[in-house]
Amino acid sequence: MSEVLDSYPQWVDGAWVTIRLTLLGGALALVLALAFGLAGTSRHAAVRALNRVYVEFFRGNATLVLLYWFFYALPLIGLRFATLFAAVLALGLNIGAYGAEVVRGSINAVPKAQHEAAIALNFTPFQRMRRVLLPQAFALMLPPFGNLLIELMKGTAIVSLVGLVDLTRVSKNVQGSTGETVAAFTVALVLYFVIAQVLQLLVRYAERRVDRMLGRGLPARPALDTAGVAGG
Amino acid sequence: MPPIEQPVEPLVNASKDAPVRRDGAPPGIRFEKVVKRFGEHTVLRELDFDVAPGERVTLIGPSGSGKTTILRLLMTLESPDGGLIWIGDRTLWHMERKGERVPANQKHLHEMRKQVGMVFQQFNLFPNMNVLRNLTEGPVRVLGLSRDEAEDRARDLLDLVGLADKITAHPSRLSGGQQQRVAIARALAMRPQVLLLDEVTSALDPELVVGVQDLLRDIARQNDLTILCVTHEMRFARDISDRVLMFDAGRIVEEGPPEQIFGEPSEQRTRDFLQAVLAT
Amino acid sequence: MTWDWQYTGDVLPDLLHGLRYTLIATTLGYALALVLGLVWTLLRRTPYAAVNHTVRWITEFVRSTPLIPQLYFVFFVLPAFGLTIGSLTAGVLTLGVHYSTYTAEVYRAGIADVPKGQWEACTALNLPRSRAWLDVILPQAVRRVIPTLGNYLIAMFKDSPLLLAVNVVEVLNAAYQVGSRSLRFLEPITMVGLLFVVVSVISSILVRRLERRYATH
Numbered sequence: 001m002s003e004v005l006d007s008y009p010q011w012v013d014g015a016w017v018t019i020r021l022t023l024l025g026g027a028l029a030l031v032l033a034l035a036f037g038l039a040g041t042s043r044h045a046a047v048r049a050l051n052r053v054y055v056e057f058f059r060g061n062a063t064l065v066l067l068y069w070f071f072y073a074l075p076l077i078g079l080r081f082a083t084l085f086a087a088v089l090a091l092g093l094n095i096g097a098y099g100a101e102v103v104r105g106s107i108n109a110v111p112k113a114q115h116e117a118a119i120a121l122n123f124t125p126f127q128r129m130r131r132v133l134l135p136q137a138f139a140l141m142l143p144p145f146g147n148l149l150i151e152l153m154k155g156t157a158i159v160s161l162v163g164l165v166d167l168t169r170v171s172k173n174v175q176g177s178t179g180e181t182v183a184a185f186t187v188a189l190v191l192y193f194v195i196a197q198v199l200q201l202l203v204r205y206a207e208r209r210v211d212r213m214l215g216r217g218l219p220a221r222p223a224l225d226t227a228g229v230a231g232g
Numbered sequence: 233m234p235p236i237e238q239p240v241e242p243l244v245n246a247s248k249d250a251p252v253r254r255d256g257a258p259p260g261i262r263f264e265k266v267v268k269r270f271g272e273h274t275v276l277r278e279l280d281f282d283v284a285p286g287e288r289v290t291l292i293g294p295s296g297s298g299k300t301t302i303l304r305l306l307m308t309l310e311s312p313d314g315g316l317i318w319i320g321d322r323t324l325w326h327m328e329r330k331g332e333r334v335p336a337n338q339k340h341l342h343e344m345r346k347q348v349g350m351v352f353q354q355f356n357l358f359p360n361m362n363v364l365r366n367l368t369e370g371p372v373r374v375l376g377l378s379r380d381e382a383e384d385r386a387r388d389l390l391d392l393v394g395l396a397d398k399i400t401a402h403p404s405r406l407s408g409g410q411q412q413r414v415a416i417a418r419a420l421a422m423r424p425q426v427l428l429l430d431e432v433t434s435a436l437d438p439e440l441v442v443g444v445q446d447l448l449r450d451i452a453r454q455n456d457l458t459i460l461c462v463t464h465e466m467r468f469a470r471d472i473s474d475r476v477l478m479f480d481a482g483r484i485v486e487e488g489p490p491e492q493i494f495g496e497p498s499e500q501r502t503r504d505f506l507q508a509v510l511a512t
Numbered sequence: 513m514t515w516d517w518q519y520t521g522d523v524l525p526d527l528l529h530g531l532r533y534t535l536i537a538t539t540l541g542y543a544l545a546l547v548l549g550l551v552w553t554l555l556r557r558t559p560y561a562a563v564n565h566t567v568r569w570i571t572e573f574v575r576s577t578p579l580i581p582q583l584y585f586v587f588f589v590l591p592a593f594g595l596t597i598g599s600l601t602a603g604v605l606t607l608g609v610h611y612s613t614y615t616a617e618v619y620r621a622g623i624a625d626v627p628k629g630q631w632e633a634c635t636a637l638n639l640p641r642s643r644a645w646l647d648v649i650l651p652q653a654v655r656r657v658i659p660t661l662g663n664y665l666i667a668m669f670k671d672s673p674l675l676l677a678v679n680v681v682e683v684l685n686a687a688y689q690v691g692s693r694s695l696r697f698l699e700p701i702t703m704v705g706l707l708f709v710v711v712s713v714i715s716s717i718l719v720r721r722l723e724r725r726y727a728t729h
């Protein structure tokens with residue numbers, strides 16, 4: 001065990017790669033989720049179709065298959081990515097597709113009466129979305145977003161298979177160099193668990209702040225399923 | 233331009249700092265063979281009626297008779313399937329383009345909505361804003377007022393509805409009656425000329441009803457507004473309106489001053505309806 | 513480099529061979545997840561706080577850590593205790609245990625969703641507790657959770673490529689191996705990607721149908 005802990009600089013570096021991938025992937029996923037989720041609430045069928053294609057394709061695919069595709073297949077037709085970039089792209093595109101469904105569902109879950117009150121005050125369609133619907137939908141999005149962030153963090157472990165030295169890769173390296181199989185993998189799992197707990201605390205804190213901002217007069221939270229992104 | 237009558241009598245009594253004072257009379261309203269269907273069900277069949285500028289009209293009738301639909305058409309929350317709706321000298325759902333009458337675009341609707349305000353049965357305050365923001369968001373974003381101006385206006389209106397002390401409160405901390413007062417102030421903050429009141433006291437606890445009704449009665453008397461009101465409360469209808477229209481199955485069955493409709497209705501259906509309402 | 517249809521046809525048998533292992537791992541792992549999830553749920557309903565808390569933390573731990581290090585743990589650590597297992601077995605075990613923490617949540621929510629009045633009606637009818645569970649509560653709970661369980665089956669299918677981390681030759685690994693022999697990865701990996709999209713889209717349509725069929729509202 002002590003040998004495993006002696007290699008703590010490696011663990012710190014690995015954890016930092018995992019955290020950085022989580023944050024970068026999360027940022028990309030958030031942008032994609034908002035863009036395509038809003039597209040899914042559009043009045044124009046063509047824009048809604050854009051949402052369907054994105055969601056079905058990237059939610060339907062396995063993140064690892066996407067990563068292999070970016071890493072092994074696309075360079076052969078001249079598209080070459082840095083490994084880190086390919087990983088962020090694969091994770092962000094995949095989780096973003098789940099997020100887009102959350103955004104669309106949350107906006108649709110804001111009571112229709114709110115939309116009507118915004119029309120009665122003569123808000124433009126953009127103002128209705130920006131000032132009334134999105135702020136209320138945001139409260140509904142946060143809990144499922146929290147789950148997705150944990151799934152994304154777990155998903156980052158796939159980068160160890162294409163050569164990035166994240167927590168998982170470090171555990172494998174440490175196991176190889178020290179022969180301490182049990183300790184190496186246990187330390188990795190515990191570190192992942194700690195990161196997940198910290199992320200969960202941050203999300204809970206954000207939820208409480210938004211709840212306070214909206215008072216108690218909120219519509220009941222719809223059951224927005226994040227089923228189907230488990231694992232990683 | 234349709235021949236809409238001039239106001240029967242000039243509405244006076246607008247005190248100097250009344251919140252909704254403007255120059256000129258508010259517009260009248262005209263429905264011309266208006267049709268509205270929901271799927272198979274036809275709610276309005278070629279409905280015709282006029283509301284004079286500054287007139288205050290109450291719509292009564294059994295539920296499903298199309299009263300609320302009329303308000304929702306005027307607020308552009310529903311679109312008609314036929315006919316014309318006039319507000320003043322312009323059609324709400326149609327505009328002129330190269331001498332032709334074509335369906336309205338968003339810009340035209342935005343322009344027309346400037347004249348109209350609505351108070352809802354369920355208040356529909358924005359839960360993501362406090363009371364002050366509820367009252368200033370529209371004036372700032374839509375009317376382009378400065379925040380200071382909008383806040384001054386909001387304070388005056390909250391004084392008027394008796395909630396000056398709730399200015400920073402969150403809507404969820406208010407009673408139903410208080411929420412509805414804020415919603416009334418919010419509608420007035422946009423300075424509408426036509427005010428639509430959709431069963432504004434139906435969702436309130438009985439002891440709060442009278443306060444809100446008296447507030448609206450005073451607002452109606454002190455301001456130059458064209459008012460369309462849907463209500464089941466006969467006392468309120470009598471207080472607030474010049475004329476009552478009795479609806480059934482999308483048509484007007486009977487109309488007249490409140491005293492006549494409530495006192496000596498001529499139609500059997502009106503008598504039946506009033507009896508049913510009074511029985512509850 | 514352009515798409516080569518001839519080559520695409522040539523790699524197909526390899527991919528189908530890999531797909532067999534994907535399907536085996538998914539099916540067996542899912543069966544394990546369904547059963548083990550129920551065990552977690554029932555253990556959490558025992559009156560012993562110690563059992564309840566232990567199970568809660570174990571499932572929380574497994575659910576919030578990634579599959580790949582879990583796979584390593586099962587594959588490399590168990591032999592240290594004298595339990596040597598094949599890579600496919602390790603994959604099935606890990607997938608099953610990992611997803612059992614999700615199915616446990618699904619069962620728990622399903623049971624909690626059965627209205628309290630149903631329990632009270634059972635008491636009023638003087639039904640024994642076992643009858644109440646078997647005839648009244650579980651049938652209603654299962655109905656409610658079938659679509660969600662379907663979603664987790666799809667999710668597990670999409671996680672099965674991770675088994676290549678312990679050298680299971682499932683479909684992605686098969687594509688990778690055939691690609692590295694010829695140094696042409698575009699066709700096999702694209703094919704695998706399309707396979708996943710097609711299967712996921714079809715199965716989510718099926719799940720939506722289940723949702724409509726078992727909708728309780």
